[in-house]
Amino acid sequence: MAKVKIVLLGIGVVAAIFAIVQFINAAKYEMVVNVVEGENVLGLNPTTERLDFGDLSRNNGIARQISIENGGGMDIFVAAFKFGELASLVKLDRNFFVLKPGEEAQISLEVSIPPSAETRKYDGRIWVFRLPKPI
């Protein structure tokens, strides 16, 4: 029984270290959009530090892209997770895919402002994980 406990503890520690390393290595972006009054209002802020969708009026949308490159020597599995208030309004064109060594891919994030949105700032986060693909 004690041996089983030690093995389980070992697996748990390895899994925890793996999760922490993946969390640290994940690309983390802040997303923000400012919903404004009016029709067809669109003002993009091309900052690189965060995914700023700029000023948008209701019933409008805009897309921004994230580039992912596999510079390593083995296949990686890309998985993106959205959080926060803005997450419900952002759609990804692709998620959960494999990148071969040397390959580059873009994930397009499209934000659409529904008529029920309030005129204020909405923010959220997106974390892109690059996990080693199991053989």
Next chain:
Amino acid sequence: MENFEQREEQKPIKKKGSVLKSFIGWVVYVALLVGLVVGTPKALSYILKSEYPMAAITSGSMWPTLKTGDMVFIQGIQSRNEFEVGDIVVYKNPQGFTIHRVEEKQKDVVITKGDANNTLDTPVKYEDIIGKTVEFRGKPFKIPLLGNISIILNR
């Protein structure tokens, strides 16, 4: 020496007891889990008088009131007087079920619309409305993210 022998004799009895205890514990745990999974919808169905007491939100048409992945509870509706304009109702349609807000009650049909939609839905017959969302302090009572389990299982 005597003490040592006594300890040696007691060891197997203790092990048997703990294995049996652990086994009973697991049986009780699994029984409770199965009871909860099977019994909760049945109990809710009885309490809320609804054939479908729980629903998962699968689209953003009711954003921000209801978000994708939310789990809501549905109160059964037996007559047309049990819901008002502004209530969020569930109705049957050829694609399945839709959860939208009542905009207008007409003589034979109900006009509904998703909060995040620009257009009204196709008018709904009164008999197709099966329930309305359970409210708490004037807002639909929902459990965020829990509906994702149902969404993933139905894929």
